[in-house]
Amino acid sequence: xxxxxxxxxxxxxxxxxxxxxxxxxxxxxxxxxxxxxxxxxxxxxxxxxxxxxxxxxxxxxxxxxxxxxxxxxxxxxxxxxxxxxxxxxxxxxxxxxxxxxxxxxxxxxxxxxxxxxxxxxxxxxxxxxxxxxxxxxxxxxxxxxxxxxxxxxxxxxxxxxxxxxxxxxxxxxxxxxxxxxxxxxxxxxxxxxxxxxxxxxxxxxxxxxxxx
Amino acid sequence: xxxxxxxxxxxxxxxxxxxxxxxxxxxxxxxxxxxxxxxxxxxxxxxxxxxxxxxxxxxxxxxxxxxxxxxxxxxxxxxxxxxxxxxxxxxxxxxxxxxxxxxxxxxxxxxxxxxxxxxxxxxxxxxxxxxxxxxxxxxxxxxxxxxxxxxxxxxxxxxxxxxxxxxxxxxxxxxxxxxxxxxxxxx
Numbered sequence: 001x002x003x004x005x006x007x008x009x010x011x012x013x014x015x016x017x018x019x020x021x022x023x024x025x026x027x028x029x030x031x032x033x034x035x036x037x038x039x040x041x042x043x044x045x046x047x048x049x050x051x052x053x054x055x056x057x058x059x060x061x062x063x064x065x066x067x068x069x070x071x072x073x074x075x076x077x078x079x080x081x082x083x084x085x086x087x088x089x090x091x092x093x094x095x096x097x098x099x100x101x102x103x104x105x106x107x108x109x110x111x112x113x114x115x116x117x118x119x120x121x122x123x124x125x126x127x128x129x130x131x132x133x134x135x136x137x138x139x140x141x142x143x144x145x146x147x148x149x150x151x152x153x154x155x156x157x158x159x160x161x162x163x164x165x166x167x168x169x170x171x172x173x174x175x176x177x178x179x180x181x182x183x184x185x186x187x188x189x190x191x192x193x194x195x196x197x198x199x200x201x202x203x204x205x206x207x208x209x210x211x212x
Numbered sequence: 213x214x215x216x217x218x219x220x221x222x223x224x225x226x227x228x229x230x231x232x233x234x235x236x237x238x239x240x241x242x243x244x245x246x247x248x249x250x251x252x253x254x255x256x257x258x259x260x261x262x263x264x265x266x267x268x269x270x271x272x273x274x275x276x277x278x279x280x281x282x283x284x285x286x287x288x289x290x291x292x293x294x295x296x297x298x299x300x301x302x303x304x305x306x307x308x309x310x311x312x313x314x315x316x317x318x319x320x321x322x323x324x325x326x327x328x329x330x331x332x333x334x335x336x337x338x339x340x341x342x343x344x345x346x347x348x349x350x351x352x353x354x355x356x357x358x359x360x361x362x363x364x365x366x367x368x369x370x371x372x373x374x375x376x377x378x379x380x381x382x383x384x385x386x387x388x389x390x391x392x393x394x395x396x397x398x399x
Contacts, residue, residue, distance in 0.1 A: 082242070082286075082287070082306055083286050086288070086307065088305060088306070088307075105307075106307050106308055106324070106325060108305055108307065108324050108347070123308075123325065123348075125323075125324065125325070125347045125348060125365065127347070127365075149348070151347060151348055151365045151366045153365055169364075169365065169366035169380075169381075169382075183366050183368075183381055183382040184380055184381050
């Protein structure tokens with residue numbers, strides 16, 4: 001039995017909703033009810049559709065009714081994630097824990113994995129690179145904050161606790177806890193604690209313009 | 213126009229080798245659906261000048277309107293009729309693509325969230341053949357892009373791009389003079 005089946009998957013849905021409520025909850029002008037969280041967050045729908053699609057990929061037995069049900073759910077989920085959530089998330093992207101996916105849409109994700117507690121804003125694109133030697137798909141670590149309009153391309157790793165400022169174009173690996181910005185990106189800070197950024201959905205324009 | 217659309221479908225089938233079925237290809241590729249509306253609209257502009265095709269116009273203009281509105285609302289792919297797009301155009305992903313007032317050569321491909329439009333003076337860019345334009349690229353203004361050039365993701369063009377060059381960054385600068393993009397174009 002895979003861990004991501006049955007009751008495990010249901011509790012995963014609840015954990016996602018709780019994480020979204022912690023970001024857009026009662027103290028942040030939202031509601032404390034989980035149902036309202038689900039209604040008001042497109043990103044949560046996207047994450048839910050992705051969990052279903054990821055579950056479908058594990059189904060190998062074509063004779064089972066689960067496979068057909070999963071296939072149907074996956075087609076419907078893909079359609080709604082494009083038309084309603086306005087995002088594309090490749091089905092083999094591995095989101096093990098909770099992660100915040102944007103409500104705003106235009107989040108095209110071809111990443112290999114997104115770690116627990118990461119926060120991704122809208123208009124972000126994770127995908128393949130153009131240059132030779134860099135072909136592949138990025139790996140997003142845990143507790144990463146990624147601002148809007150970012151492009152992360154190539155076989156690279158964004159380390160745990162890293163911060164990618166809005167509008168960056170990242171083509172190389174970012175060490176854990178660092179801050180990257182610019183197009184093409186440079187690392188502006190080696191150590192930065194982004195827990196304050198991750199606590200709310202506010203976009204800070206430039207936190208590292210003057211490195212100490 | 214029919215030949216151009218057939219070239220689009222062939223290009224798309226080359227890009228996605230797994231989908232050999234034509235119905236699957238058309239249903240799974242949002243860009244192809246948007247291109248169908250665009251090619252139909254261009255053909256209708258052409259048919260306006262042929263008097264023996266006039267009976268088709270009252271049927272086909274509403275069809276074009278519906279199709280283009282569908283591509284615009286559902287997938288957010290805006291291919292304006294003022295754009296002159298060559299055969300074999302490939303749109304890999306949906307979302308935020310707007311192509312207006314420009315001339316694009318054959319066998320080009322664009323990524324999501326790309327803006328190709330005229331600048332303040334009203335002159336649009338001229339793009340050659342076999343140009344690969346990445347995601348989030350911004351080509352606004354009367355710039356010329358040579359054949360076989362590559363515009364990397366996130367590039368914002370401020371100058372002309374010579375033939376076969378690779379440009380990145382904001383503002384875009386040429387980093388490789390002779391970059392071979394046949395691999396990523398999948399021609």
